[in-house]
């Protein structure tokens with residue numbers, strides 16, 4: 001019997017054996033044999049079976065190669081789509097900033113700070129990724145506010161301030177059809193809500209405000225204070241820290257304000273600024 005010696009080979013034709021024991025046949029198939037040929041050999045039948053086995057082997061090899069090729073193609077396509085989504089969101093964020101000459105890079109910085117806060121808060125990588133996108137588009141509603149109002153350097157009238165206060169609502173309307181990331185609409189709509197309920201547009205408070213919006217609120221305020229505005233220069237790091245402490249539990253969710261304060265304390269050279 002040559003059964004066991006050939007058994008170990010992984011050739012297309014797995015086994016030749018003279019053993020007519022049914023158990024040996026069963027064991028052979030279990031071990032990966034592709035066929036089982038009994039003696040005495042009939043040359044024509046033998047050739048036919050060997051031919052079929054070789055054809056099967058060829059088809060299997062081709063199939064494996066095709067699956068590998070298609071998998072690589074699907075991965076590349078997915079990576080391309082992800083890159084395209086990221087770049088499109090960035091382009092949209094830049095479209096908002098093109099309207100406002102004083103907030104260059106604001107959306108990207110808010111996205112970055114919000115991501116840092118989410119990471120420190122122990123949120124999942126997927127949530128951290130989402131909040132980065134939410135941060136990039138939180139102010140997209142400013143597209144619907146007149147440039148003259150956005151860039152006004154003197155005190156806003158009540159009517160103009162009412163226009164500015166519309167940007168979370170406009171933003172939410174723009175983003176509402178992005179169903180893959182529902183937080184993106186909420187981030188835009190509620191990033192000016194306050195923890196004590198005195199914010200806008202809906203005056204919701206505490207944990208009624210979605211967690212992503214509470215994080216964006218802290219990141220947004222931090223960037224506003226640490227970058228130049230039309231009406232003032234960058235605040236000192238000490239002053240920014242004081243404002244965050246003062247706003248804990250009133251303007252800001254205390255947990256996320258505390259995280260931002262710890263990030264400030266670690267930023268010895270005041271590098272985190274616009």
Ligand SMILES: [Fe+2]
Nearest residue numbers: 138139191192
């Ligand atoms: Fe805003």
